[in-house]
Amino acid sequence: MCGLGFAPNFAKYPLQPNQYATEKGNTSLVCRPEAAPYPAFEDILWYKNGAALNPGTDEASRVRKMPNGNLFIINVQRGDAGTYKCQVTNVLGAAYTEGNLTVLSKWCIHVQVLVLVP
DSSP: OOOOOEEEEOSSSOOOSEEEEETTSOEEEOOOOEEESOOOGGGEEEEETTEEEOOBOSTTOSEEEOTTSOEEESSOOGGGOEEEEEEEEETTEEEEEEEEEEEEOOOOOOOOOOOOOO
16 A cells, blocks of 8 residues: 655745734744655754744743644743744655744833813
C-alpha cells in the first residue's frame, strides 16, 4: 500500500516576517507547515534569537506551545521581542520559517480638564 507523502514546507503559510504585540497583551505566533504526514507535536520546535525555546504546554505557562504547535505568549514583556523560528520535521524532511516579534509599549494619554467658573 502506497500513500502520498512530502517533506514539510512553509511556501504557503510562512511565519509573519514582522509581527507586533502590545506590552502586557497576548499574542500568537502561527506555525502552519504543509506536510504529509503532518509533523507530530514533539517535532514542532521553537527558537528565539537562535536559542532553543522550551515553552510550557499547560495553561499556567506564560509562553506556551499550543496543541496545534502555535506559540502563545500571555502578558507580553519587552524581553519577548526577537526573532522566532518554527522548525518542523516529518519522516521525509525538515523545514523552518522565521519572523520578528516587536513589542510595543502600552501607553495612555491623560487629559486634564479645567473648568473656569466666573
